[in-house]
Amino acid sequence: MNIIVCVRRAPKTDARIKAGPDGKNYDPAGVEYDISEYDKFAIEAGLLLKEKLGGKVTAISVGPKDVSRDLRNVIAMGADAATLLVSDAAHDPWATASALAAKIKALGFDIVFCGQTSVDSQSAQTAPILAELLGVPCATVATGLEVADNKATVQREIDGGKREKYVLKLPAVISCQKGLNKPRSASMKGIMNAKKAVIEEIPANAPANLVNVLKMDMPPPRPAGKIVGEGPDAAKKLVELLRNEAKVI
Amino acid sequence: MANDVLVYIEFKDGKPTKAGLQALGAGANLAKSLGGSAIALVAGNGLDAEAATLGAYGAAKTLLASGDAFAQYSPDAVAKLISNQAQATSAVAVLASATSAGKDFLPRAAAISKAGLASDIVDLRAEGGKPVAVRPVYAGKARVSVQASGTLFASLRPNVFPTPAQGGGNTPVTPVTVAFGLADLRALVSEIVAGAAGKLDVAEAEIVCSGGRGMKDPATDGKQNWANLEKLAQTVGAAVGASRAVVDAGWRPHAEQVGQTGKTVSPKLYIACGISGAIQHLAGMSGSKVIVAINKDPQAPIFKIADYGIVGDVAEVIPALTDAFAHALR
Numbered sequence A: 001m002n003i004i005v006c007v008r009r010a011p012k013t014d015a016r017i018k019a020g021p022d023g024k025n026y027d028p029a030g031v032e033y034d035i036s037e038y039d040k041f042a043i044e045a046g047l048l049l050k051e052k053l054g055g056k057v058t059a060i061s062v063g064p065k066d067v068s069r070d071l072r073n074v075i076a077m078g079a080d081a082a083t084l085l086v087s088d089a090a091h092d093p094w095a096t097a098s099a100l101a102a103k104i105k106a107l108g109f110d111i112v113f114c115g116q117t118s119v120d121s122q123s124a125q126t127a128p129i130l131a132e133l134l135g136v137p138c139a140t141v142a143t144g145l146e147v148a149d150n151k152a153t154v155q156r157e158i159d160g161g162k163r164e165k166y167v168l169k170l171p172a173v174i175s176c177q178k179g180l181n182k183p184r185s186a187s188m189k190g191i192m193n194a195k196k197a198v199i200e201e202i203p204a205n206a207p208a209n210l211v212n213v214l215k216m217d218m219p220p221p222r223p224a225g226k227i228v229g230e231g232p233d234a235a236k237k238l239v240e241l242l243r244n245e246a247k248v249i
Numbered sequence B: 001m002a003n004d005v006l007v008y009i010e011f012k013d014g015k016p017t018k019a020g021l022q023a024l025g026a027g028a029n030l031a032k033s034l035g036g037s038a039i040a041l042v043a044g045n046g047l048d049a050e051a052a053t054l055g056a057y058g059a060a061k062t063l064l065a066s067g068d069a070f071a072q073y074s075p076d077a078v079a080k081l082i083s084n085q086a087q088a089t090s091a092v093a094v095l096a097s098a099t100s101a102g103k104d105f106l107p108r109a110a111a112i113s114k115a116g117l118a119s120d121i122v123d124l125r126a127e128g129g130k131p132v133a134v135r136p137v138y139a140g141k142a143r144v145s146v147q148a149s150g151t152l153f154a155s156l157r158p159n160v161f162p163t164p165a166q167g168g169g170n171t172p173v174t175p176v177t178v179a180f181g182l183a184d185l186r187a188l189v190s191e192i193v194a195g196a197a198g199k200l201d202v203a204e205a206e207i208v209c210s211g212g213r214g215m216k217d218p219a220t221d222g223k224q225n226w227a228n229l230e231k232l233a234q235t236v237g238a239a240v241g242a243s244r245a246v247v248d249a250g251w252r253p254h255a256e257q258v259g260q261t262g263k264t265v266s267p268k269l270y271i272a273c274g275i276s277g278a279i280q281h282l283a284g285m286s287g288s289k290v291i292v293a294i295n296k297d298p299q300a301p302i303f304k305i306a307d308y309g310i311v312g313d314v315a316e317v318i319p320a321l322t323d324a325f326a327h328a329l330r
Ligand SMILES: Cc1cc2nc3c(=O)[nH]c(=O)nc-3n(C[C@H](O)[C@H](O)[C@H](O)COP(=O)(O)OP(=O)(O)OC[C@H]3O[C@@H](n4cnc5c(N)ncnc54)[C@H](O)[C@@H]3O)c2cc1C
Pocket: A013, A037, B211, B212, B213, B214, B215, B242, B243, B244, B245, B246, B257, B258, B259, B260, B261, B262, B263, B273, B274, B275, B276, B277, B278, B279, B280, B281, B284, B294, B295, B296, B297, B300, B312, B313, B314, B315
């Protein structure tokens, strides 16, 4: 099994975000980073599959040079190799997926795992675009996965608490949702491996963005609320306010 | 026409979805400011009569695709259809709802068309004769206004755009043919696994009642609290949501998680019970129209963004609130 895992580095979810001097991108001052939350499920899916069927897990990221540190962590978790497609630009999902697709085609693949969405750009687009570019089937927001006989059976959540089941012929692209698995931490052996590992770094070959940011701003702050009261006695007053003041019921 | 807006409308049980009508309304407004009209696109069999009614919600005409390829839902079929019709109509913008299906098929459609897609948008307008979409990023901590270099594809967050009032007459329905069948599709649903019957989804519900760690373990001392919360939800027609702490503890299914790594909700009323209000939770629900918080700690951060708060124990406040709602809604 040739397993590819797409890993994005994103500002930590509790980072303070404000618009930078260009008014289009966030100000990176003081921002700390981590691997985008859902990519941890993608990494785990790749490692579990390798443990079951054998093969090789390669992590790929498009990002600035220091993302190699995050890729080293993915090797510490158990990945066999990692490639950083180096770029400082703010790519849209089309451009990111194009850069990833070029490298993934060159590497060859049986299955590609992505996160279901990035926690920063929140586009939820890269996996399906990647699948189109690679010309292979795709299932998004997977919460269940079984791979056997060159087929992936994927369960995905749909609205109303229902789940859809898809059977995809490999190769395929799958985007991973929380609940699919429990991501592991790095092992001692993994950390030793990661120290010696060579992270391939090549310039990202990305086309121009199709979506262009005109400006970034902050959502209007919510007006200050009020404490209606204490304990169960406040319930009646609250319902009155919801009906007569807020007019939501 | 180059100023027309194509809107794909999802149907459920033979009727257009509310989110679909909201997208249509937004599309009609955009088309108007660009000097074009809104074209509705529908896929499915036996929908002719219902498809015509979209005229009452702002569509100037309706395109209906039916046949073998749409007998069974496939994101690939819908994606191909949308991409084909985007080209056939030379639409300036292509819209759909950011439902779980919309988020799945629209990126594929945009990729086939090599067009830029703005996901999960909360505002849409014309600027200098071109569509501009606004979308939250960084878990709602910031927003970006975006334009596309060519046709703008956009998925619209449900419950943010108003549902258009019904008015006007039917549209003509034009059948569209597609040059593919089931056999040409890469991914087909093989089975639908039902969740709990009649369960409302947090992302679509108009009212959400969420519980946090303050509700306690449903297996032990929190059993009554969660039963009370279910009853409250039932009384007001709400979906039950949860904080991540509760989901990670295995108290509730992850489909209910609200927040940065859960679902983003924008109901008209969000009731947070025993939830502290961590930034990652706020990320998923601060777009709600009205927020109510119940927490025993008056210093809990959730009160900073709540419109109305009650300081108290969920064990006492939730049942009292259920009674008050039942009385008011009678
Ligand atoms: C990468 C990352 C992603 C995350 N994503 C999410 C996400 O998507 N969604 C999410 O919710 N969290 C998320 N979190 C977790 C988040 O940081 C918080 O840990 C979590 O939201 C806390 O849940 P809580 O409010 O239920 O629990 P707590 O913070 O423990 O709060 C419990 C609250 O209940 C109150 N309380 C206790 N007893 C009672 C009582 N009897 N009556 C009334 N009130 C009572 C307490 O005063 C307290 O305010 C994420 C964290 C990280 C690091």
